[in-house]
Amino acid sequence: MANDAVLRTCLVCLGALVLVIGLYTYSFKKMFATYVYGILGIAGILLPDWEFFDRDFSQWVYPMSADTDSTQPPRSKRFRIYPMRVILYTMIYSFGLYKWWMYVFNT
Template structure:
């Protein structure tokens, strides 16, 4: 149990560090693009897009949202024994079909995110280069 918490702590620390690096890279890219184009508006749009993309990718707790929406109101178990104990404690979970699994791949969600981010990045790039 202790090693699970330590691994989770290391994961949280690495996510925090990658968030900080991503925000710094977004700021540097915005300053360089603003200097190159001499446009404050394009600099702000570049920074906002960098922060938005960073927040969407890094911040959410994807394992929490991978569960069925009816289970979002209950705590997420860390292992099999606590999942069994939690199902015994919360009777509403006995009727749910799906329980949380890590690293699920959802093709429809992946295609949706790819298309929407691709369009946003493409339209932003067209704006920035004009």
């Protein structure tokens, strides 16, 4: 990861959210569920900046060659938005957020 400040900020925000959930629900299990869901969410959003995942979605199932072509200009570190990636992330995180919300606030 090129920028550790983003990771630190996300982890601090997650810690604050876990504390708020703990104060609101008085439940260690719900705090733990919030922490686990938050860590998975942070990892799922920040880790795909790796070169392997920074390809078209259809190429994810194929191995990536270890050769780096020095004649090509260096690839931008900017996160590229591919429609299938956005759709996949939206579906997974929406379902996970819904299940987390139902567990924390309705149980």
